[in-house]
Amino acid sequence: MTQKIIILLGPPGSGKGTQAVRISKNLGIPHISTGDLFRQHLKNNTDLGKKVRSYMDSGKLVPDTLVLDMLFDRVSKSDCRSGYLLDGFPRTLAQAEALEKHLNKSSTITAINLNVNDDTLVKRISGRLTCKACGHVHNTFFSPPSKTNKCDKCQGDLFHRDDDEASIVEERLRVYHQQTAPLIKFYKDKSVLTDINGEDPADTVFNNISKVLKKRG
Ligand code: AMP
Numbered sequence: 001m002t003q004k005i006i007i008l009l010g011p012p013g014s015g016k017g018t019q020a021v022r023i024s025k026n027l028g029i030p031h032i033s034t035g036d037l038f039r040q041h042l043k044n045n046t047d048l049g050k051k052v053r054s055y056m057d058s059g060k061l062v063p064d065t066l067v068l069d070m071l072f073d074r075v076s077k078s079d080c081r082s083g084y085l086l087d088g089f090p091r092t093l094a095q096a097e098a099l100e101k102h103l104n105k106s107s108t109i110t111a112i113n114l115n116v117n118d119d120t121l122v123k124r125i126s127g128r129l130t131c132k133a134c135g136h137v138h139n140t141f142f143s144p145p146s147k148t149n150k151c152d153k154c155q156g157d158l159f160h161r162d163d164d165e166a167s168i169v170e171e172r173l174r175v176y177h178q179q180t181a182p183l184i185k186f187y188k189d190k191s192v193l194t195d196i197n198g199e200d201p202a203d204t205v206f207n208n209i210s211k212v213l214k215k216r217g
Contacts (some may be wrong), residue, residue: 010114114198
């Protein structure tokens with residue numbers, strides 16, 4: 001059986017999380033976000049959580065070894081056997097190479113790169129409000145909730161991620177351009193990457209991604 005791995009690439013705020021939820025639901029494969037996994041460790045105050053807090057709070061990347069152990073442990077679970085979707089991983093060439101080594105011959109990679117310009121990203125990220133209960137994302141600039149700090153979908157409480165503050169957003173974008181953007185070439189050279197315009201409305205982006213995934217089979 002082929003194991004299908006979908007990699008969502010794109011800067012912070014490009015819509016990877018929103019698209020990942022929809023794709024994983026649509027295809028019935030797990031959505032694995034290394035950022036979410038780390039945030040869970042922070043919340044539970046685990047040893048790993050204590051180690052990664054300072055990196056996350058300052059918008060820096062967590063060291064590769066810590067990321068890789070956590071990620072490979074997660075993807076070895078039985079729900080990942082037929083495939084999974086990666087959101088926020090890989091973030092460095094070393095991580096991409098480690099993933100290649102980890103995969104077996106029956107694994108295929110499809111990489112989707114969401115393009116969004118930096119000005120839009122800053123607004124998207126610094127305005128982002130996520131629902132604690134259902135994960136739905138509002139934005140103070142583009143899609144404000146009808147009731148302050150309450151989710152329109154489920155009335156859950158909305159929160160603003162600590163690392164979504166403007167100064168940290170700038171650092172995250174700098175880190176993205178320096179360390180993660182080179183992955184676009186890495187996957188282009190392997191002919192597995194498709195560029196998608198992430199400035200389009202979310203439904204259009206989702207339809208365009210779905211077309212690519214259908215084509216790749
Ligand atoms: P995200 O939710 O994907 O924006 O990730 C939030 C933060 O978690 C990042 O700014 C990093 O500090 C850390 N992080 C998440 N994924 C990775 C990764 N693959 N490599 C290194 N750090 C990561």
